[in-house]
Amino acid sequence: MLYSVLTGLLCGAALGFVMQRGRFCLTGGFRDMYIAKDNRMFYSLLLAIAVQAVGVYALISFGIFQFTAGTLSILPAIIGAFIFGIGIILAGGCATGTWYRAGEGLVGSWIALAGYMLMATVMRTGPLGWIQSQAYSNTNGTNSIAETLGVNVWIIVSIFVAIVAFIIIRELKKPKVKIPGLKPKKTGIAHILFEKRWHPFFTAILIGVIATAAWPLSAATGRMFGLGVTTPSANILQYLVTGDVSFINWGVFLVLGVLLGSLFAAKMSGEFRFRMPDVKTGLNSFSGGLLMGFGATLAGGCSIGNGLVMTAMMTWSGWITLACMILGTWTASYFVFVRPLKKAEAKAAQAVTA
Template sequence: MPIATGAAPAGDAARHRLVAATAGLVLLGLLWIMPDRDDLGRPLVLTCLLGAAFGVVLQRSRFCFWCIFRDWLEDRDPSGLLGLLAALAVGLVGYSLLFGIWVPAPAPGRLPPDAHVGPVSLTLAAGAFAFGVGMALSGSCISAHLYRLGEGAYGSLVALAGAVGGFVLGFLTWNTLYLVDLHRAVVIWLPAHLGHGGALALQLGALALIAAALLRSRRTSPEDPSPRSASATGGLLQRKWPAVTGGILIGWIALLAYLRSGPLGVTAELGSVARTLASTLDLLPEQLFGLDGLAGCATAIKSALWSRNGVFVAGLVLGSVAAARISGDYRATVPKMSELPRLFAGGLLLGWGAMVSLGCTVGVLLSGIMAGAASGWVFALFCLTGAYAGWLLRRQRLGRI
């Protein structure tokens, strides 16, 4: 993903500022016309603003789950993964403080409200593995495909179209998976078994051990978290942000979102569009067993224009457009015809994996681990395993990504 290293021509800079201002005006227009709250009383305006902030942070810190994992695989550069660990650590501490107030006596079967504490199952492992392979094939996770639209990566449209198809495939296979596996899945919320303090200590300890292992394995110097690591010229939005800085900001955004709106997630609206489309075409079974009662990125049939996740995603894309244009990161790239099957196939795997896992790297991994859900850790393990398998496949058949 290109990062501007020099001054852009005056004409290009003016055009970028114009597009950034237009994105800001579109965002303001959305905030003006949307209702303050959705049908369930959840704030929409605040959610859209949080989405815009999320998009800016993702774009400026290059917070793409696939990219940061690939950096470590190919260059043993742990900077991005350390940023991910920082986001999880901030979120874990913040969520734990909230849960200590909302659920002072945690116990099995008593879960925090609206948290992404999902079931642990073979289906979750398979979905996470498929999602990881899909990241490698398509070149990004779903959240990164969304923010890369702001950078002019039009191949992301192909991958996202594939993800819609993947969600439909997930709905079509759901009942079989539920009867074979999911009906006996268990929901494991770590504070219910270890207490708030024990769960927090265990998970922070695991993050610390992972960070130490990453630092020992590096071949390049870790990213300097000071502003001097970025370009010395330009303003805040014209410099690349250190990954750890981005991770800390994402942790705070996740905490604010959960406190005022709901857990971070980017697939609910995409899944709802797919479910509504498939239902309209009479492709879905009459009932999807147990789906709507499970925690995660909900994919209900759309009955209203405005939805919490929809305005969050809209804000994310607009925020990334503005950040990419101001920084000069915008590079219009159109995929070659030979790349379209790979992008679409990767998107299919992303969509199927996100549907059967009840979310993606944001909804299950980030929000799940922050909430102390064992499902978040299981997703992380199998998603990274799938990403490694996809990386090997691409290196063997298609060369370096």
């Protein structure tokens, strides 16, 4: 247990620290792809996936641990991921983003986290548990892309890495836009860690390395998976309600570490402060959290478990759910941001011509 506590907390703290300082927000990234036509965060996600894919399959090749992709259930992956995408817009952050923003003192994220943990628990062992078991009663063959195509997984990984490298090099060649900032108050390593604006690609590489390290650290405790948020979040609530210590594993300490790492980063950078949402935002956050918990559990993972980890393992479920999460995010963004703006603009135009 001591090993699980130490390595889980350290790995989670590293992830929370990096995500907070690098402002690695997939919700904002997916939203900006649609609204602002800005793909930088999505490209950063692809880079993190590529780094993890190479690292994890190298570890597997050396016999450090084993991985089985399992079988694919398409329908729950599509429906669950789409609902999850809608939920993260209402909640103001994805599953991991909610944990790290809670560490910044954002009360709305705590509210979203409560809804997320509650619904994930209800979907796993509560009255809605039958939905997941029924949804996964039918499968659609192997979940491994390489097995489906009948090729070595390294061929898939190599092609993906080449595509990502091309995208990243193209982006780095674009003219840099200088953003004026305040005069630095810190110097040396303190300035770099707690004050300097991190490049999203640098953040992505660090996240890819942390995601890679999570696999052997977790596997050593008998948990054969890397970074994951939904099941550990549900396990925390299940333990608090039942007192059953079997719910406490490496993943639980991982998500608690994310909170602590983000809290430390926010405090040291001067970004921590309690921010209370208004009633409407609070209700949206809780509703979004409920949708996140439902969707992530049905889809078998959140934007990290599926969108970062299972994509790196080159599984169908990972890439299908990532695409559907983005579509869900875009759908919610239209109704939450774009449509109200268009109505306001139309109303203003009518007022001018009246």
